[in-house]
Amino acid sequence: MVRELVTGILALALAAAYFAAAGALPKSLLSDQVGADGVPKVLAVALGVLGAVQIVRAVARRGAGGTADDAPAHHLRAAGLLLIGAVYAGAAPYLGYLAATVALLLATAAYAAGAVSWRMAGVCAAGGVALWLVFAKVLGVSMPLGPVERLLG
Amino acid sequence: MSSLQTAWAALSSGWTIAAAVGGVVWGIFGGALPGISPSIAMALLLPFTYGMEPISAIVLLAAVYVGAEYGGSIPAILIRTPGTNSAIATVLDGFEMNRRGRAGEALGISLVSGLVGGLFGLAVLVLFTEPLARVALAFTPAAYCSLGVLGLSVVASLGGKSLIKGLISAILGLMIATVGTDPVSGVPRFTFDYPDLLGGIRPILVMVGLFAVSELMVQVGEPPWAKANARDTRLKLPGWATWKRMAVPHGIGAVIGTVEGVTPGAGGTIAAVMSYNEARRWSKHPEEFGKGSVEGIAAPECANNVVTATALVPLLSLGIPGSNSAAILLGGFLIHGMQPGPLLFEKNAAVVYGLYGGLLIANVAMLLIGLVILTPCVWLVNRPKHYLIAFILALVATGVYSIEQSLFDVAIALMAGALGYAMRWLDIPFLPLVLGLVLGYLVESNYRRALVLSGGDHATFVQDPVSLALLLIAVVLAGASLIRELKTRAKPQEAAR
Numbered sequence: 001m002v003r004e005l006v007t008g009i010l011a012l013a014l015a016a017a018y019f020a021a022a023g024a025l026p027k028s029l030l031s032d033q034v035g036a037d038g039v040p041k042v043l044a045v046a047l048g049v050l051g052a053v054q055i056v057r058a059v060a061r062r063g064a065g066g067t068a069d070d071a072p073a074h075h076l077r078a079a080g081l082l083l084i085g086a087v088y089a090g091a092a093p094y095l096g097y098l099a100a101t102v103a104l105l106l107a108t109a110a111y112a113a114g115a116v117s118w119r120m121a122g123v124c125a126a127g128g129v130a131l132w133l134v135f136a137k138v139l140g141v142s143m144p145l146g147p148v149e150r151l152l153g
Numbered sequence: 154m155s156s157l158q159t160a161w162a163a164l165s166s167g168w169t170i171a172a173a174v175g176g177v178v179w180g181i182f183g184g185a186l187p188g189i190s191p192s193i194a195m196a197l198l199l200p201f202t203y204g205m206e207p208i209s210a211i212v213l214l215a216a217v218y219v220g221a222e223y224g225g226s227i228p229a230i231l232i233r234t235p236g237t238n239s240a241i242a243t244v245l246d247g248f249e250m251n252r253r254g255r256a257g258e259a260l261g262i263s264l265v266s267g268l269v270g271g272l273f274g275l276a277v278l279v280l281f282t283e284p285l286a287r288v289a290l291a292f293t294p295a296a297y298c299s300l301g302v303l304g305l306s307v308v309a310s311l312g313g314k315s316l317i318k319g320l321i322s323a324i325l326g327l328m329i330a331t332v333g334t335d336p337v338s339g340v341p342r343f344t345f346d347y348p349d350l351l352g353g354i355r356p357i358l359v360m361v362g363l364f365a366v367s368e369l370m371v372q373v374g375e376p377p378w379a380k381a382n383a384r385d386t387r388l389k390l391p392g393w394a395t396w397k398r399m400a401v402p403h404g405i406g407a408v409i410g411t412v413e414g415v416t417p418g419a420g421g422t423i424a425a426v427m428s429y430n431e432a433r434r435w436s437k438h439p440e441e442f443g444k445g446s447v448e449g450i451a452a453p454e455c456a457n458n459v460v461t462a463t464a465l466v467p468l469l470s471l472g473i474p475g476s477n478s479a480a481i482l483l484g485g486f487l488i489h490g491m492q493p494g495p496l497l498f499e500k501n502a503a504v505v506y507g508l509y510g511g512l513l514i515a516n517v518a519m520l521l522i523g524l525v526i527l528t529p530c531v532w533l534v535n536r537p538k539h540y541l542i543a544f545i546l547a548l549v550a551t552g553v554y555s556i557e558q559s560l561f562d563v564a565i566a567l568m569a570g571a572l573g574y575a576m577r578w579l580d581i582p583f584l585p586l587v588l589g590l591v592l593g594y595l596v597e598s599n600y601r602r603a604l605v606l607s608g609g610d611h612a613t614f615v616q617d618p619v620s621l622a623l624l625l626i627a628v629v630l631a632g633a634s635l636i637r638e639l640k641t642r643a644k645p646q647e648a649a650r
Binding site: 014021022025026027030033034038047074079085097104105106111112113128141 | 318320327335342366369370373374537540543551564571581600604
């Protein structure tokens with residue numbers, strides 16, 4: 001029931017925000033009669049209607065039982081992985097691809113395993129070097145440069 | 154050049170053969186890892202197809218799909234865990250055979266059944282796709298817009314348990330498609346002053362995030378999967394007596410796989426489960442099912458491999474992907490500036506016929522590779538799961554970055570991953586979103602073009618007979634889906650009373 005209700009509320013909220021953002025789009029003299037905001041507004045209204053129907057259905061079925069909710073810990077672990085990825089995206093321009101990738105591998109492996117070891121550090125360092133050799137050296141992709149890459153020339 | 158010559162050229166091209174073989178190997182490895190579905194295995198490779206020739210890129214992705222369906226049966230048989238959703242029926246008898254010391258035989262049945270299914274599906278694909286595309290060539294802008302609406306309603310109706318959630322997903326996809334510069338007026342829409350968003354959000358980033366990143370987010374909270382026994386890794390091809398027993402289940406798998414494959418939203422899992430049930434119903438030895446039956450492996454494995462080809466019929470002819478894997482393949486077409494649909498045969502016939510040739514190579518290669526790849530597959534399945542999660546995340550980040558050398562793209566893929574995780578939790582299907590995303594431009598541009606041609610009269614959508622027919626089908630399907638859903642929900646409540 002909770003998920004059904006959350007789906008409806010989120011859809012309704014997104015529809016309202018999207019409609020407001022569509023209404024704020026600048027007008028252009030080049031526009032056709034539909035306009036840049038025409039289709040987005042139709043989509044926002046459709047999503048709003050679906051969200052409202054979903055809420056009504058969820059409330060109407062509140063006595064029908066439903067599945068137990070997942071433990072919040074599961075969501076937190078998932079969010080943690082996302083955070084590691086976000087830190088990687090932010091740090092790669094400063095650390096360079098090689099160091100950032102080794103750090104990403106080690107942080108993710110340690111996070112998923114719940115422990116860190118010298119063996120894990122070795123595997124992740126070797127993996128990072130292998131990825132760097134394949135992408136930066138063999139395939140010639142222009143990867144973010146950092147202190148390690150500059151040292152290696 | 155005739156279509157046969159083009160297909161033959163693809164068959165004899167070194168790059169196409171390499172792409173088909175490489176795709177099958179990658180697909181088998183990906184399918185063998187529980188949690189990595191064919192669509193995720195394809196999504197991981199998608200960024201790397203940017204620099205490839207179009208034919209090689211499309212063949213590579215399609216071959217991954219072929220390989221992954223066989224790969225999924227390996228952990229299903231060895232560790233009672235289906236590597237892919239469609240291998241769920243294979244667990245029942247495959248693992249029982251393994252328990253009785255016949256794992257090699259079960260793997261051999263799975264492999265040859267996949268080959269039979271793949272080749273049959275390819276024949277259906279070749280025979281039916283082009284005629285269907287020729288019918289669709291007569292479409293006006295209004296009909297094209299209605300076709301997009303029909304595609305969205307079909308997938309939203311059939312793809313999940315709830316019609317409303319399917320439609321919400323489709324609208325989310327259409328909304329993401331509106332980000333970027335308006336194609337008519339040039340006005341930036343929903344770009345929030347980020348220049349990187351002016352060109353819109355590339356479908357590939359959303360697909361990689363939705364399928365791959367969200368799966369990693371789920372897996373990081375799941376316990377490790379079981380270890381496979383390395384002693385059971387000698388594959389045994391079936392003898393003549395087994396072939397005779399497989400004939401009827403192969404026929405059942407072929408028919409059901411064809412019907413389910415061309416139906417958008419159905420897919421290989423439903424085909425495999427239905428084939429298993431029908432094979433048991435028609436079997437002379439139904440009592441053997443669940444205890445290591447040959448038919449119990451042959452029927453579902455044949456069916457899910459038929460689907461790898463027949464799911465491409467609506468994609469190539471109408472531009473509507475019927476499954477997640479077909480949607481990723483659509484992403485591969487879009488990367489190379491090709492729009493699947495009626496005009497594909499006019500503009501990019503060589504790629505289509507090359508794909509046919511590539512699929513033939515991939516299916517034959519699957520048989521040869523399947524004989525030797527089992528040992529490395531078992532080694533991979535037995536690696537600690539935390540290393541697999543780490544390396545797949547690094548591969549995703551690197552692949553997405555490599556497309557445009559943009560870390561902004563990596564951030565978009567991560568955000569799509571968060572969206573995908575939320576959608577999984579809320580039980581909202583992915584496929585309608587992907588379809589809305591890739592059809593968004595087609596629907597909006599043809600809607601606006603039709604209105605310009607009609608002087609702003611919306612009646613054009615019902616005055617055009619083809620458009621009217623497509624819209625009516627969309628309404629009927631959505632209505633039927635709603636009635637089915639209401640009936641399904643009413644049953645448990647009646648039972649509870």
